[in-house]
Amino acid sequence: MPSCMRCREKSLTCRAPPNAKRCAECTRAGNMRCGLNGPDYRALQSERALIEAAGEEAISLDEEAAALQAAAAAKFAERSAAAAAEFAAESAAAAEKRKSATARRRRVQRQRAAFQAKIAKIFSHEDAAIAELEEEERNEEARLAPEAALVDTPAAADWGQPGVDYEFDFRTPEPLPAPSASG
Numbered sequence: 582m583p584s585c586m587r588c589r590e591k592s593l594t595c596r597a598p599p600n601a602k603r604c605a606e607c608t609r610a611g612n613m614r615c616g617l618n619g620p621d622y623r624a625l626q627s628e629r630a631l632i633e634a635a636g637e638e639a640i641s642l643d644e645e646a647a648a649l650q651a652a653a654a655a656k657f658a659e660r661s662a663a664a665a666a667e668f669a670a671e672s673a674a675a676a677e678k679r680k681s682a683t684a685r686r687r688r689v690q691r692q693r694a695a696f697q698a699k700i701a702k703i704f705s706h707e708d709a710a711i712a713e714l715e716e717e718e719r720n721e722e723a724r725l726a727p728e729a730a731l732v733d734t735p736a737a738a739d740w741g742q743p744g745v746d747y748e749f750d751f752r753t754p755e756p757l758p759a760p761s762a763s764g
Contacts, residue, residue, distance in 0.1 A: 583710030586616040586703070620703045632692050639685040646679035 584595030585604050597604040597617055607615035614621075653675055657668040 583713050586706045587612055589706060589709070616703075616706065619707065625700065625703075629696060632689060632696055636686070636689040636693070639682055639689050643679065643682035643686060646675055646682050649675040650679060 584593075585607060587593075587610075588595035588604060588606050591606075593606045595604045595606060595617070602618065603612070603615035604617050606612075607617070650672065653668055653671040656671070
């Protein structure tokens with residue numbers, strides 16, 4: 582039986598009764614996300630969608646802040662020196678917003694990298710579990726191979742023996758000669 586991700590990471594023996602949702606070690610430790618039955622692909626998909634949405638939002642905020650900064654610069658160019666204080670305030674607000682958007686983009690990039698690492702870890706665990714199951718299957722086949730060789734098969738059941746005519750004549754047989762009276 583393949584082991585769950587927690588047991589594999591902690592080098593524990595992963596045991597679970599049939600049809601169990603969690604292994605004994607995860608149950609004992611209170612781990613509600615035992616990977617005994619494989620990863621929850623729906624949860625991974627929703628996590629990915631959240632990260633992508635946050636990334637798109639961060640990009641739009643960054644673009645909006647850049648537009649505000651450009652608008653403030655345009656206003657400054659149009660206005661006189663008296664409006665310099667207003668420009669400085671607007672420019673500072675736009676710069677702060679841009680700084681916030683940049684920080685958000687960096688956070689989303691780190692989340693994406695962590696998510697990719699998580700996916701890679703899950704798939705490597707799945708690959709290890711598949712390899713473990715294939716190894717168990719090969720061992721079982723090797724164990725059963727000598728037993729399969731001992732099974733007797735009657736030679737008469739082999740319909741493909743060369744040199745033997747298995748055709749049967751279904752025509753009506755000729756009548757037998759009548760018994761003679763002299764006999």
